[in-house]
Amino acid sequence: MSLKPLKKAVLPVAGLGTRFLPATKAMAKEMLPVVDKPLIQYAVEEARAAGIEQFCFITGRGKTAIVEHFDVAYELERTLAERGKQTELDLLRAQAVPPGAIVTVRQQVPMGLGHAIWCARAFIGDDPFAILLPDDLMMCDVSCTAQLARAYEETGGNVVAIEEVPRDRVNRYGVLDVAEDKGRLVSVKGLVEKPPVDQAPSNLTVIGRYVLMPEVITHLAKMEKGSGGEVQLTDGMAKLIGHQPFHGVRYEGRRFDCGDKAGYLEAQVAFALQRPDMAPAMRAILKQYA
Template sequence: MSRRVRKAVFPVAGMGTRFLPATKTMAKEMLPVVDKPLIQYAVEEASAAGIDHFIFVTGRGKSVLLDHFDHMPELEALLKERGNFTVLDNLLGAKPPPGKVFSTRQQQPLGLGHAVWCARAFVGDEPFAVLLPDDLVLSETPCIKQLLDVHEKVGGNVVAVEDVPRERTNKYGILDVVEDDGTLARARGLVEKPAPNVAPSTMAIIGRYVLEPGIFAQLESVPRGAGGEIQLTDAMNAMIDSVSFHGLRYEGRRYDCGDKVGFLQANIAFALARDDMRDPVRAMLSEYTQQGS
């Protein structure tokens, strides 16, 4: 049985250029889906999966992410004075316990692999999770919990995957699969953003990982890959001979909130999933659909 995963890394140093000008002075992870920022969804997903240490790999201008999970005495006092206890409870409930949030800086934009490597001192010698807040997953069971359950059984590195159209393989890390039961696939390799005509499969990695600590040694030595960045996929690939590698077709639907259309889709889907918003949102959508016709 694999060791329990207690820590999650959130690579949040990106500048969010696809959402300019909105992200000129605001961290992209603070963009709201309905009424919660993306980073809160990611932290809540990890917490619901049993993670109890949260490691933020940040950059300049990202201190607001840490502030979001801290006390704000003036606002809390105002809500209490006005009797808005439900809102206050929700606000306080989003805050991890003291001593559970850690932060480090990724001082150069050298890619996801480098961001994960920056968290090595906090992770130590134990398996850990990685969550990319841009990928928001609506599911019955938290996506990262699904991966943790698989990791407990098979160990090694486990990633969330979904099948993508072949013409889009050049946008993802793609698995080279040796066994596949329709839910869990074992890979013998992976390729970062391969051209469609040479992609080994259409099984693409999304922003959820459970990794063994040996990944840090690989990230130390792996050469820069696609885009001149240190690629996490290259480091995982270098481990395959010694550490098993599996891709899980997770239950749920992913919304790419780094894309404007995906972000709009996420807002609609998460609003429709809420009892307090479902009916008025359906009415609004019906109105716009009728106008469009």
């Protein structure tokens, strides 16, 4: 049986961003810039590089700027054109997505990541879909989502991006119970959300990139509460294991936790150093604080 192509992505963006208050009092945390692009744009660009064509933003109150960011700004574009600012105009046009490519769904009550994904059930339908958490900013030569898409084509089932963390930090993540470790691909026999350190089955943890089969929605719809009293995506994914292929992918690249202040600041430095137009100035600045 041929696989359905991966063309859909869900981006949960309803969080309050309390760790970045007061900056996020009136500003969506996903609009926080890294150098000169907001986190949400990095996520969308990553997904588009993997062939994703349709996007569903799971939003909450005060998140309208996220959608407007991808709209056409006619007045701004006209002003840039009149002033001969072609470089800036090209940047704006490059971020635009085709009409109808973005839909939004409200998550009125914050009941967990699993609940947020369930809110996108009509958008997902019977298709495989990617999930990107914009807080996890990826620096990869090949889009992290593209790496997962390739693994999906190889295995024909669910795949999640994974990385090893120190044992004393496993209680912050969803953790894999490994059936077979093949290097890049890890066959999964179980998943545990935020286990106590002494009970974690491994130190291989799931980060904010997934490609899942639509059957996960059936399990999330039961609204069973897990860790933290919330509907956990990890619990829904765990119920797919044994019924569908499920693999972890050791992605090639680097993740920056931009839900954390230190991680966000590190991302600013790393992404600036990667750019020829910014690297010399950033290095000069850093020398002052060495």
